[in-house]
Amino acid sequence: MTAGTSHxxxxxxxxxxxxxxxxxxxxxxGPMISIYILSFQGPTGGLVFPxxxxxxxxxxxxxxxxxxxxxxxxxxxxxPLALVTMAATVVISVAAGLAFRKQFAGSSVVFYMALIGxxxxxxxxxxxxxxxxxxxxxxxTWWGSAFGAHLSWTLPFGLLIMFAVLSxxxxxxxxxxxxxxxxxxxxxxxxxxxxxxxxxxxxxxxGFTLSYDEFPRSWLxxxxxxxxxxxxxxxxTNVTSPALYxxxxxxxxxSFTVIAVALGSIAYIQRRRxxxxxxx
Amino acid sequence: xKLGNVSRYLQIAPLAVLLMAFVVAPLTxxxxxxxxxxQHLIGIVPDFTLVNYFDVLTNxxxxxxxxxxLKFTVFTLAxxxxxxxxxxxxxxxxxxxxxxxxxxxxxxxxPFWTSNIIRMISWKPLLGKYGLINQGLMSAGAVDExxxxxxxxxxxxxxxxxxxxxxxxxxxxxNSMARIDKSLLEAAVxxxxxxxxxxxxVILPLCKSGIALGSVFVVTLVMGDFFVVTVMSGGLSGSVTxxxxxxxxxxxxxxxxxNAVVLVIIVLIFAAGIMRLVDVRxxxxx
Numbered sequence: 001m002t003a004g005t006s007h008x009x010x011x012x013x014x015x016x017x018x019x020x021x022x023x024x025x026x027x028x029x030g031p032m033i034s035i036y037i038l039s040f041q042g043p044t045g046g047l048v049f050p051x052x053x054x055x056x057x058x059x060x061x062x063x064x065x066x067x068x069x070x071x072x073x074x075x076x077x078x079x080p081l082a083l084v085t086m087a088a089t090v091v092i093s094v095a096a097g098l099a100f101r102k103q104f105a106g107s108s109v110v111f112y113m114a115l116i117g118x119x120x121x122x123x124x125x126x127x128x129x130x131x132x133x134x135x136x137x138x139x140x141t142w143w144g145s146a147f148g149a150h151l152s153w154t155l156p157f158g159l160l161i162m163f164a165v166l167s168x169x170x171x172x173x174x175x176x177x178x179x180x181x182x183x184x185x186x187x188x189x190x191x192x193x194x195x196x197x198x199x200x201x202x203x204x205x206x207g208f209t210l211s212y213d214e215f216p217r218s219w220l221x222x223x224x225x226x227x228x229x230x231x232x233x234x235x236x237t238n239v240t241s242p243a244l245y246x247x248x249x250x251x252x253x254x255s256f257t258v259i260a261v262a263l264g265s266i267a268y269i270q271r272r273r274x275x276x277x278x279x280x
Numbered sequence: 281x282k283l284g285n286v287s288r289y290l291q292i293a294p295l296a297v298l299l300m301a302f303v304v305a306p307l308t309x310x311x312x313x314x315x316x317x318x319q320h321l322i323g324i325v326p327d328f329t330l331v332n333y334f335d336v337l338t339n340x341x342x343x344x345x346x347x348x349x350l351k352f353t354v355f356t357l358a359x360x361x362x363x364x365x366x367x368x369x370x371x372x373x374x375x376x377x378x379x380x381x382x383x384x385x386x387x388x389x390x391p392f393w394t395s396n397i398i399r400m401i402s403w404k405p406l407l408g409k410y411g412l413i414n415q416g417l418m419s420a421g422a423v424d425e426x427x428x429x430x431x432x433x434x435x436x437x438x439x440x441x442x443x444x445x446x447x448x449x450x451x452x453x454x455n456s457m458a459r460i461d462k463s464l465l466e467a468a469v470x471x472x473x474x475x476x477x478x479x480x481x482v483i484l485p486l487c488k489s490g491i492a493l494g495s496v497f498v499v500t501l502v503m504g505d506f507f508v509v510t511v512m513s514g515g516l517s518g519s520v521t522x523x524x525x526x527x528x529x530x531x532x533x534x535x536x537x538x539n540a541v542v543l544v545i546i547v548l549i550f551a552a553g554i555m556r557l558v559d560v561r562x563x564x565x566x
Contacts, residue, residue, distance in 0.1 A: 017370035031402035099291035113299040121504020124540040128306025148302040209393040248398035255394040
């Protein structure tokens with residue numbers, strides 16, 4: 001039996017690789033799950049197993065200002081920053097992705113700028129943006145320099161996803177729409193955008209999560225008021241209680257909510273399409 | 281397409297402007313500042329000098345940091361490449377139901393959308409001296425005393441890198457494997473190819489753009505990392521970014537910049553070497 005056949009008994013490599021896959025999933029999720037469990041430690045619990053009772057003690061400690069710094073404040077900055085970054089990433093990378101479908105003068109310059117944004121270490125960009133702001137006499141802020149730093153990472157990512165999405169878009173649909181008399185705007189808004197919409201949701205998901213969790217690029221650019229990842233980083237060095245894990249659990253719940261909304265809406269759109277396709 | 285060039289430039293202008301402002305300009309300034317002088321208590325003095333590069337390139341500690349980073353990069357790249365290839369291979373060629381394949385693929389990618397720092401510190405309760413693995417080993421009687429090298433060691437650093445970055449390998453390889461026409465494989469088999477022959481001579485060449493892209497991601501992420509090395513090695517191992525960090529603490533931006541420039545050059549050489557193997561733009565936009 002060979003790879004790629006879709007019938008007959010499974011080759012031994014299936015079982016071998018299935019085993020590898022299961023181990024990998026365990027490796028991926030095991031540690032994360034263990035800190036979620038540990039965040040429910042009883043009041044006397046420590047940073048390692050075994051669990052000493054169950055309580056919400058460490059979640060309370062998290063939001064009691066005195067013990068762990070300004071978690072609420074950091075959250076109130078990280079969330080709007082991620083939402084604005086998401087919106088900007090969607091609009092800008094969808095527009096640019098559409099433009100990139102044809103070669104034009106200067107297109108490769110922009111492409112290589114995006115590639116450099118992906119490749120250059122975040123820490124180096126962080127230094128660069130801080131120096132640029134100092135040079136211009138501006139102060140580093142989470143809504144200014146950190147926002148730009150996040151875009152330097154989310155935009156190239158968004159562009160890559162748009163490349164993957166648009167390369168699967170069959171140009172015949174657009175030609176058909178044009179033959180039927182659609183204007184450029186109608187082709188875009190009623191044919192192209194609806195078809196690639198699941199891809200656009202994926203861009204939004206990346207835009208949000210990359211910004212919400214971004215650390216190296218935020219590090220020097222964030223200014224005096226921290227975003228959540230920076231706050232977590234500070235906690236790793238001075239908080240030695242399960243409150244740290246409680247914070248991990250809280251931010252992961254937020255991430256999981258965002259992921260579920262995004263993936264759920266993609267699945268919903270795909271299912272509706274199949275249903276509509278069947279009705280016709 | 282009737283869309284004129286003007287509207288095409290309008291569509292791309294915001295991206296171009298933002299990339300100029302937040303990628304090109306900052307990197308240019310880093311380059312400029314790296315040739316400036318640093319004076320204690322005064323800070324940056326805009327006067328041309330090569331002394332920062334001289335400092336960076338003649339410092340033995342710095343060389344050790346570069347070697348250490350290189351070591352981590354090579355190990356992580358090798359492990360994530362093998363893991364990423366076979367996991368993508370499993371999902372694309374062994375899982376027969378496309379919906380299950382997509383679901384399993386999402387299982388692999390979900391952690392990517394959660395906090396890296398949280399994922400990194402989640403190894404502590406497992407690898408620590410009194411962590412789960414040591415508890416297990418002790419109660420199984422495999423060791424008498426806790427194994428010390430699990431946490432705060434090179435081992436812990438590499439485990440974290442593999443944990444954080446294998447995704448960056450799986451996704452592009454999966455993407456290029458999924459495009460392979462399955463009839464090619466049947467043709468290869470009918471032509472007398474063995475199982476390994478198919479993998480080696482058909483699948484591997486056809487997904488080299490995915491491998492290249494994944495490798496570039498992993499190399500740049502590991503080489504630019506400061507935080508995993510700091511936390512997981514407990515300060516025992518270093519990376520290039522340590523030197524940069526130390527200079528920043530004393531506001532020595534010129535030398536930090538010079539070091540950053542050297543780092544970027546090495547990363548770009550790596551990336552260019554990998555990209556030479558494939559025309560990434562053609563692969564991405566086709």
